[in-house]
Amino acid sequence: MQDHWVAVLLSSDLKAKPQKIFWKGIPIVVFRSGQNVNAIADRCPHRMAEFSKGRVVQGEIECPYHGWRFDGAGQCTSIPGHLGETPRYRIQSYKAIEQDGAIFISAGTPDTLPYVHGFPTLKAVVRRVHSTTHSTVVDVAENILDATHTHFTHKRLLRGLGTKRHRVSVEVTGAAGRVEACYTGEPKQEGLVSKLLEGGRSKTVGRFLYPGIAELEYWGPDGIVLTTSFHLYQSTDEIVNGIGWLVGPKTGLSSWLKAALFKPLFRIALEQDRRVLKLAQENAQVHGRPDIIKGPLDFLRGDIEAIMKGERPDAADNPRHYQIEL
Ligand code: FES
Ligand SMILES: [Fe+2]
Structure with missing residues (x-):
């Protein structure tokens, strides 16, 4: 802090x-x-x-x-x-x-006001949530930014029932205290949340900022459609505290309706993530916390870990490009 x-x-x-x-x-x-x-x-x-x-x-x-x-x-x-x-x-x-x-x-003397979220604040619909998770900041941040768990953890909610995947490009870039992954080529997702919220999808950005902010941006052809900004910190050894802002452009009555529907759906997704993270943490404990595998799709893990240690993320000097099926 x-x-x-x-x-x-x-x-x-x-x-x-x-x-x-x-x-x-x-x-x-x-x-x-x-x-x-x-x-x-x-x-x-x-x-x-x-x-x-x-x-x-x-x-x-x-x-x-x-x-x-x-x-x-x-x-x-x-x-x-x-x-x-x-x-x-x-x-x-x-x-x-x-x-x-x-x-x-x-605990220090910051000389700026707090950063909250990257969405232009005028004409925005804002909803806020508070949640606690049995996990670590790195694991929660990775979970928020990880697109590959949505097929399984959030089946139906964020994804459709179908198993069809699509080829997407991922660009990972960074700077001091920051790493982000930009996904392009993804068609509109078929789950409930996407049906409610989005027109066409042009890109999705997942971003991690020191000292524990995980942000997602969904872009349509006309700009940002929705952002979520989660501020995380380690509350105790076992618990991560998160305050989240869900922000979308205010475009008439329907945006309020969407916001009203979105928050409860978002809560369900949050609950699914809390559960999987808690069970994984408990299971790791039972097994004496063995080393975990950094898989080929875990684009951000190493950079998030480095940023949390106060180090410069590798992506800052070596931007990376991947093709995956999402
Ligand atoms: S007044 Fe606080 S403990 Fe006595
Ligand atoms: Fe999730």
């Missing part, structure tokens, strides 16, 4: 009650004060009670044990029953900001 923003909660999930989140295993409490959002370590330095079990009073968090209060900067502001000046106790705080319907936090 150093100098990056990480999307941790949907705005709609943060009301008057403080919320506990985990970032790389660290418990953090997120709470509102007026127009601001705050994030501080979820441990009262007095006796280690959880702030998140307390309440917010006048924009400050009140510890449920002895009632000490702390502000959004992590500064102790009052000790009930103590007369005189409040000692200068302090607990770790994080930068927090609310944007595009989500709460972002950072």
Whole structure:
């Protein structure tokens, strides 16, 4: 999270009650004060009670044990029953900001606003989802960007019943902190979601951005038809947290109708992915986490791994081209 923003909660999930989140295993409490959002370590330095079990009073968090209060900067502001000046106790705080319907936090000092999604924001229909998955950021990102599992994991939903595949070209390119695969030559997919959403398909782009953003763009002949941007981070060793934006152009009433239908269908796909990832993770555990195979169609795995390690992805210097049947 150093100098990056990480999307941790949907705005709609943060009301008057403080919320506990985990970032790389660290418990953090997120709470509102007026127009601001705050994030501080979820441990009262007095006796280690959880702030998140307390309440917010006048924009400050009140510890449920002895009632000490702390502000959004992590500064102790009052000790009930103590007369005189409040000692200068302090607990770790994080930068927090609310944007595009989500709460972002950072342990560093980012000098820009959070990146949310690549869709031009004017005239867009936006839907947001929050999900957690038993997996790792690399596995979830790869799953989102991997076209080859859709035939099996999402049969019927994203793909038709038929088994017909089509020859497509894949261009993999990259830069520091970024890798993307562009698929062309793919006809319209035959599953339910595609039937609902798309006219002709001209290309599909899958992209991974440091420190954990997986994006899909579906392009029609007249431009982007739909994008999904998933912001992932490792919440605990076992759990990946994801906040996703589904964005499409606003083109009259039908776009709202599509959006209304799309979200529940998208939820089903998400559920199918969560399930397959969780079972795979558990199975890997049972077998003592043996090495896995990087297959000939796993175009992005190595680059995603490199980016997550803070390294330059191979695709940045060696763009690649593949022909596959999808
Ligand atoms: S533990 Fe928080 S006030 Fe005592
Ligand atoms: Fe999937």
